[in-house]
Amino acid sequence: MxxxxxxxxxxxxxxLPMAALAEDPIDPKSYEVSYDxxxxxxxxxxxxxFKIADDGTVDWLTFxxxxxxxxxxxxxxxxxxxxxxxxxxIKNSSVDLGYDEFVNVVVNGRNxxxxxxxxxxxxxxxxxxxxxxxxxxxxxxxDNLARGRPAKKEAKSDVIREDEDACMx
Amino acid sequence: MKKLKLFTSGxxxxxxxxxxxxxxxxxxxxxxSQWAIQTGDYKNQRYSQLEQxxxxxxxxxxxxxxxxxxxxxxxxxxxxxxxxxxxxxxPFPNIVYAxxxxxxxxxxxxxxxxxxxxxxxxxxxxxxNRGVAYANGKIFLHQADTKVVALNAETGAVxxxxxxxxxxxxxxxxxxxxxxxxxxxVGISGGEFGVRGSVTxxxxxxxxxxxxAYSMGPDSDILADPENTTHLGxxxxxxxGTNTWEGxxxxxxxxxxxxxxxxxxxxxxxxxGTGNPSTWNPAQRPGDNRWSMTVMARDIDTGMAKWFYQxxxxxxxxxxxINEMILxxxxxxxxERKLLTHFDxxxxxxxxxxxxxxxLVAEKYDPVVNWTxxxxxxxxxxxxxxxxxxxxxxxxxxxxxxxxxxICPAALGTKDQQPAAYSPKTEVFYVPTNHVCMDYEPFRxxxxxxxxxxxxxxxxxxxxxxHGGMGNFIAWDNIxxxxxxxxxxxxxxxxxxxxxxxxxxxxxxxxxxxxxVHAETGEELYRFKTPSGIIGNVMTYESAGKQYIxxxxxxxxxxxxxxxxxxxxxxxxxxxxxxxxxxxxxxALGGQLTVFxxxx
Numbered sequence: 001m002x003x004x005x006x007x008x009x010x011x012x013x014x015x016l017p018m019a020a021l022a023e024d025p026i027d028p029k030s031y032e033v034s035y036d037x038x039x040x041x042x043x044x045x046x047x048x049x050f051k052i053a054d055d056g057t058v059d060w061l062t063f064x065x066x067x068x069x070x071x072x073x074x075x076x077x078x079x080x081x082x083x084x085x086x087x088x089x090i091k092n093s094s095v096d097l098g099y100d101e102f103v104n105v106v107v108n109g110r111n112x113x114x115x116x117x118x119x120x121x122x123x124x125x126x127x128x129x130x131x132x133x134x135x136x137x138x139x140x141x142x143d144n145l146a147r148g149r150p151a152k153k154e155a156k157s158d159v160i161r162e163d164e165d166a167c168m169x
Numbered sequence: 170m171k172k173l174k175l176f177t178s179g180x181x182x183x184x185x186x187x188x189x190x191x192x193x194x195x196x197x198x199x200x201x202s203q204w205a206i207q208t209g210d211y212k213n214q215r216y217s218q219l220e221q222x223x224x225x226x227x228x229x230x231x232x233x234x235x236x237x238x239x240x241x242x243x244x245x246x247x248x249x250x251x252x253x254x255x256x257x258x259x260p261f262p263n264i265v266y267a268x269x270x271x272x273x274x275x276x277x278x279x280x281x282x283x284x285x286x287x288x289x290x291x292x293x294x295x296x297x298n299r300g301v302a303y304a305n306g307k308i309f310l311h312q313a314d315t316k317v318v319a320l321n322a323e324t325g326a327v328x329x330x331x332x333x334x335x336x337x338x339x340x341x342x343x344x345x346x347x348x349x350x351x352x353x354x355v356g357i358s359g360g361e362f363g364v365r366g367s368v369t370x371x372x373x374x375x376x377x378x379x380x381x382a383y384s385m386g387p388d389s390d391i392l393a394d395p396e397n398t399t400h401l402g403x404x405x406x407x408x409x410g411t412n413t414w415e416g417x418x419x420x421x422x423x424x425x426x427x428x429x430x431x432x433x434x435x436x437x438x439x440x441x442g443t444g445n446p447s448t449w450n451p452a453q454r455p456g457d458n459r460w461s462m463t464v465m466a467r468d469i470d471t472g473m474a475k476w477f478y479q480x481x482x483x484x485x486x487x488x489x490x491i492n493e494m495i496l497x498x499x500x501x502x503x504x505e506r507k508l509l510t511h512f513d514x515x516x517x518x519x520x521x522x523x524x525x526x527x528x529l530v531a532e533k534y535d536p537v538v539n540w541t542x543x544x545x546x547x548x549x550x551x552x553x554x555x556x557x558x559x560x561x562x563x564x565x566x567x568x569x570x571x572x573x574x575x576i577c578p579a580a581l582g583t584k585d586q587q588p589a590a591y592s593p594k595t596e597v598f599y600v601p602t603n604h605v606c607m608d609y610e611p612f613r614x615x616x617x618x619x620x621x622x623x624x625x626x627x628x629x630x631x632x633x634x635x636h637g638g639m640g641n642f643i644a645w646d647n648i649x650x651x652x653x654x655x656x657x658x659x660x661x662x663x664x665x666x667x668x669x670x671x672x673x674x675x676x677x678x679x680x681x682x683x684x685x686v687h688a689e690t691g692e693e694l695y696r697f698k699t700p701s702g703i704i705g706n707v708m709t710y711e712s713a714g715k716q717y718i719x720x721x722x723x724x725x726x727x728x729x730x731x732x733x734x735x736x737x738x739x740x741x742x743x744x745x746x747x748x749x750x751x752x753x754x755x756x757a758l759g760g761q762l763t764v765f766x767x768x769x
Contacts, residue, residue, distance in 0.1 A: 067626040071449075075621070086296075111286060
């Protein structure tokens with residue numbers, strides 16, 4: 001199990017298409033909502049996650065992540081996290097890397113020769129919305145959210161608004 | 170006495186060298202057997218007098234030889250041919266090859282610069298490079314990291330280097346350079362990183378900086394004269410580069426300069442366009458944001474601006490104004506005039522008097538363009554020269570955090586940098602276009618040096634209620650402002666066109682086809698599928714009495730972002746998601762030059 005994950009991560013790093021490998025079924029526990037706090041949702045392992053209601057309403061962070069992703073990330077990683085001619089489908093990275101490593105790569109970047117992921121650690125447009133982008137991509141990568149703009153969303157909670165204002169300065 | 174004599178002969182020698190620098194390139198450009206500059210000539214016409222390959226026989230065209238560049242990224246621009254040598258460039262790491270056309274394309278020399286790979290992620294939209302330039306025995310390469318290098322054309326040895334910008338604050342380069350008179354004029358990229366755009370002239374022999382003209386800032390920075398620099402015939406006045414900005418926002422104002430430049434030696438002017446103001450969120454930068462989105466005419470020797478024309482004041486859609494200015498001499502209203510024709514990202518094609526900067530024609534060159542009802546052409550009007558913005562499609566009027574839907578064209582424009590061609594024989598422009606619309610939602614962003622400074626989320630999709638494809642290849646009449654014919658294409662046409670005296674026009678497609686069509690009718694006469702999608706520009710040359718057509722394949726660039734996975738129309742509902750053709754179903758990465766000729 002762990003080995004497969006590692007191979008997948010390696011392939012991602014090399015920019016190889018994932019389709020060549022047998023699909024590893026995703027454990028729903030890795031994204032199922034266990035509890036919520038002020039409009040944010042978490043798994044039982046305290047990892048931020050998305051929440052999508054039966055009528056398609058997404059939580060605020062997922063919607064916000066959609067917006068921030070398409071401003072900061074999509075010029076390389078393509079629309080809806082699908083990848084481009086020169087950068088991998090990052091919707092899969094959010095699933096395969098896990099939260100901590102995902103954050104690590106976004107903050108610090110990484111360099112694979114002519115394929116370079118920049119570090120966004122000093123960019124408030126990314127750092128203030130890191131969880132938003134993560135849960136959005138995780139919803140995409142686990143096939144719980146279709147391509148395109150989410151039609152319906154939960155309202156932004158006061159706490160999320162205050163945190164955002166504090167972070168953006 | 171003897172001293173004086175020496176001194177004068179020194180001056181004579183200097184003058185001779187300076188004249189030579191330009192005469193050499195001009196002679197090469199006038200010789201149709203050569204392809205001496207990326208744009209075909211200083212007029213950017215991309216027209217060749219060669220007619221061995223023509224409408225009668227182009228159907229017999231065959232591949233003569235091929236060359237792999239060894240790089241798998243978006244390949245824009247084209248090779249040059251000087252004498253018996255072909256110069257081929259690549260995307261990052263920006264390798265240059267000199268190939269011996271008299272010896273089956275043997276590699277004479279190869280130059281590979283050492284660049285910090287950290288420049289890659291600060292390049293918006295792939296690591297493309299639009300090619301090298303030639304003058305006076307030197308090849309000029311403007312690298313991704315903004316280093317300008319002069320190489321000895323015969324040996325590849327470095328003659329001088331100049332650092333034009335700083336990648337650490339998002340300054341990069343994708344464009345070619347303009348060698349003219351004793352100067353090399355270069356631009357800069359980074360509009361999505363809050364870079365303040367500029368053009369800079371370096372001495373062709375020494376690499377020393379001679380002048381720099383910013384797109385916005387104080388008069389001394391933008392090289393504008395309040396009295397003598399005009400906008401539609403009116404002096405721009407003092408502080409025109411700062412007084413339509415709030416506070417010091419002009420310092421990160423965008424207006425980058427990564428397009429193709431043209432020049433009129435008789436007027437001593439060169440022409441180019443400036444890009445979008447930073448950020449894409451219009452609410453964060455109130456005002457007209459001068460001189461972003463502007464056609465510029467500047468003096469070659471001093472950089473001083475003669476005239477400006479701002480096409481899209483206070484941009485709300487990322488309609489960069491950088492596309493090429495094509496220079497022609499044509500009759501308009503019974504008078505022979507020196508014209509400039511420009512196909513803007515905003516979907517309007519402008520015909521101007523290039524000496525005075527007078528606006529003559531401004532018409533949509535794709536009927537789906539909907540953000541404006543047109544440009545005010547009344548010189549007595551308060552809004553003379555301004556486009557009338559349709560409120561429904563105004564991302565400014567709809568405001569931050571509102572998703573404005575159905576805007577045509579999309580941010581990549583009705584046309585991006587892919588250059589059009591002009592045939593003096595037909596007096597028609599041949600224009601590769603995009604047929605894509607978008608939803609655009611601006612929101613607040615903060616600026617960090619060297620980090621993306623975008624501030625909007627975009628969804629792009631093929632123009633609704635049209636032929637379903639994402640591009641057209643059109644023939645345009647710049648005098649009457651009309652489309653003469655239009656060829657629908659499945660994908661955006663991201664390849665530069667070539668028109669020839671053989672009554673044919675060539676262009677490439679994102680699927681990888683090189684196509685030849687009839688210059689009068691648009692009828693397809695030839696197609697060949699090259700190994701990868703084409704975003705390069707078609708060129709032609711003659712060697713040992715035989716005409717050749719060359720094209721770089723290698724899909725990527727901005728076209729490679731959205732189109733690789735396919736575009737979706739969110740307004741069509743979930744059923745249609747994935748229903749549009751994905752480019753990855755047609756082609757894969759590559760990096761190859763394919764050269765065509767008629768059979769012996």
